Amino acid sequence: MAERSNDRQIDNIEFNVADIARSKAFYGQLFGWTFTDYGPTYTEFRDGRITGGFTTGEPVCPGGPLVILYADDLEQTQQRIEALGARISRAVFAFPGGRRFHFIDPDGYELAVWTASAV
Known part of the structure; x- marks a missing residue:
């Protein structure tokens, strides 16, 4: 069986939040998510299938989380995005x-x- 690639697939969802501890408590209790902290302004969450993050490094952005896609070649992907x-x-x-x-x-x-x- 061939190894599956993540190239050009949704890989991560990032929420800008006001309080990481509050968000961890909410989503942890609600959905059972687990967390890995990466400093005071970022924590990664895992829901058992996909990862995401909570960050206080950007303003809270009502309207939805930041959808993050993965690319094997970042520069080529940026060129394609700009060309479109x-x-x-x-x-x-x-x-x-x-x-x-x-x-x-x-x-x-x-x-x-x-x-x-x-x-």
Whole structure:
């Protein structure tokens, strides 16, 4: 059986929150999610199938979480996104575990793409 790739699939959902401890308590008690803290402004959650995060590093954004897709080749994916007319809203930046950028789709939704590659 061939190994499954995560390339071009939804990989992560990130919630901007006002209080990480409150969000952990709420979702942990409600759904039984587990958590891994990565410093004071970010915690990862696992629901048993997908991972996501709570961050206080960005303003709370009513209207929905940030959907994050994975790409094996971040630069090629950014070029394809720009060629299709989307606007890059946050340039590539590094974080513990990889790099990512954000873009605005044609309807105004902000999404992000990340890769585990450091370069």
